[in-house]
Amino acid sequence: MAPSPAPYWVAGRPRTGTDVVAVRSPFDGAEAGRTTNATADDVEAAVSAAAGARTVCAALPAHVRAAALDHVSRRLAERSEEVAALITAESGKPLKWSRLEVTRAVSTFRWGAEEARRWSGSLQRLDTDPAATGRMALVRRVPRGPVLGIAPFNFPLNLVAHKVAPAIAVGAPIVLKPAPATPLTALLLGEILAETDLPAGAWSVLPVPNEVAARLVQDPRLPVVSFTGSVPVGWSIRESVPRKHVTLELGGNAAAVVAPDQDEAALDWAASRIATFAMYQAGQSCISVQRVFAHRDVAAALTDRVVEAVGKLVTGDPTDDATDVGPLIDEQAARRVESWVADAVAAGARVLTGGTRNGASYAPTVLTGVPADARVSCEEVFGPVVVLDTVDSVDEAFARVNDSRFGLQAGVFTRDLQVAFRAARVLEVGGVVVGDVPSFRADQMPYGGVKDSGTGREGVHAAMEDLTEERVLVLTGI
Ligand code: NAD
Numbered sequence: 001m002a003p004s005p006a007p008y009w010v011a012g013r014p015r016t017g018t019d020v021v022a023v024r025s026p027f028d029g030a031e032a033g034r035t036t037n038a039t040a041d042d043v044e045a046a047v048s049a050a051a052g053a054r055t056v057c058a059a060l061p062a063h064v065r066a067a068a069l070d071h072v073s074r075r076l077a078e079r080s081e082e083v084a085a086l087i088t089a090e091s092g093k094p095l096k097w098s099r100l101e102v103t104r105a106v107s108t109f110r111w112g113a114e115e116a117r118r119w120s121g122s123l124q125r126l127d128t129d130p131a132a133t134g135r136m137a138l139v140r141r142v143p144r145g146p147v148l149g150i151a152p153f154n155f156p157l158n159l160v161a162h163k164v165a166p167a168i169a170v171g172a173p174i175v176l177k178p179a180p181a182t183p184l185t186a187l188l189l190g191e192i193l194a195e196t197d198l199p200a201g202a203w204s205v206l207p208v209p210n211e212v213a214a215r216l217v218q219d220p221r222l223p224v225v226s227f228t229g230s231v232p233v234g235w236s237i238r239e240s241v242p243r244k245h246v247t248l249e250l251g252g253n254a255a256a257v258v259a260p261d262q263d264e265a266a267l268d269w270a271a272s273r274i275a276t277f278a279m280y281q282a283g284q285s286c287i288s289v290q291r292v293f294a295h296r297d298v299a300a301a302l303t304d305r306v307v308e309a310v311g312k313l314v315t316g317d318p319t320d321d322a323t324d325v326g327p328l329i330d331e332q333a334a335r336r337v338e339s340w341v342a343d344a345v346a347a348g349a350r351v352l353t354g355g356t357r358n359g360a361s362y363a364p365t366v367l368t369g370v371p372a373d374a375r376v377s378c379e380e381v382f383g384p385v386v387v388l389d390t391v392d393s394v395d396e397a398f399a400r401v402n403d404s405r406f407g408l409q410a411g412v413f414t415r416d417l418q419v420a421f422r423a424a425r426v427l428e429v430g431g432v433v434v435g436d437v438p439s440f441r442a443d444q445m446p447y448g449g450v451k452d453s454g455t456g457r458e459g460v461h462a463a464m465e466d467l468t469e470e471r472v473l474v475l476t477g478i
Contacts, residue, residue, distance in 0.1 A: 035184065037209060057199065072189070115169050116169040119141075137472045141469065146222050156186060159228050170464045255292065257412045290386060407430065412427075
């Protein structure tokens, strides 16, 4: 007998529709579980409940919001092995990385609870102006309104956490739409949210096809859209609802720069980080290392080390504890990567390792001699491919990093403080990581992109600011 479908969540209540969706592992097609698409009536009920809960959520005491977030954090920790196994089953992410994702989400919710307790306002004196003598302003941030959160497949839990935790922390109702390939983890999170004391309407989790999601984007009762996903979908959403508050966390072709000051030990570190975080999640992270610009003095030594480190990565079954690199999300994605690499090779690139496909799996691949206009360099590969390039100066490297329509984060391996400061000044990205790859992210820091990579910032505190706007109360006679 087929397993019963996981319920979706409408205003905190479990619901089941009739349109059954079987979710399968991209590695071997094994069924990870089932759910049903939300019915039209349930979609309407979720949106109207979110709109109706606007005032009650905004007025929730901080201790209630924080307790709910703490509860989610604790329960995710208690159920961590089950949650990690589900992430792996539906996304093909190697178990070790799924465990890390759960650890991150535990911290995202815990940090949300701490921020909810701290979230306050400020007192602004106005009597610097004679006309405002005797007046002060109490400035608070209030939710802009119910949020539509749209999440991608590559972090089925943590990018959902980055939508849900800040919304709860500020008291904004949220309707969450998980990715079609990976809805099950978000639905399991719903089980945990249902154990909290949050009011009905505070949250819903709706698996729906993209056409329904596109209609939700247009719904005026959801004035805030927080979208993480691909560049074309993100910007088309932005353009379709110019009067809404839209946050876009989109893709990129992140780069690492290796300065000439790197000694043997530093090169070992740089190479191992580049190899790991170019291939991490089979390259399906928006801040995977895709381009490396190494100074001529260290390029050969770095290349040898990167090729060696990539060769040591264990590929294969994502449920195996030892696996470093699993499949892409589907065979079509792997075929696209294969064709992009073939195009680069036809244009003169050399494959130093990898370059083969097996179903949805693509071998970790290191390329050199890639023309700057090849898609593996100038588009987002979103696959386990890294392009190594040699430059004559750090400034040339910085110019090459900036020669991109994307700008999420950049990594700079240097021991020279001046180079680090210059990187922070000139690189056109949302964040510069000195001493590591661009793939580093912590929940406390603002995170997001410039150029085509997006607009607005996430990271729990930054997202709380993004979901709210200032409201002023002017006090007279004090
Ligand atoms: P995608 O754009 O295909 O889908 C993202 C989400 O949007 C899914 O839930 C999808 O169902 C939904 N969607 C698709 N069409 C829609 C429409 N017309 N209206 C409303 N919703 C719609 O992206 P993906 O393939 O799931 O994810 C990969 C992309 O996400 C990559 O480009 C990656 O770089 C990016 N990403 C960015 C970040 C970041 O924080 N910057 C993090 C992770 C992933």
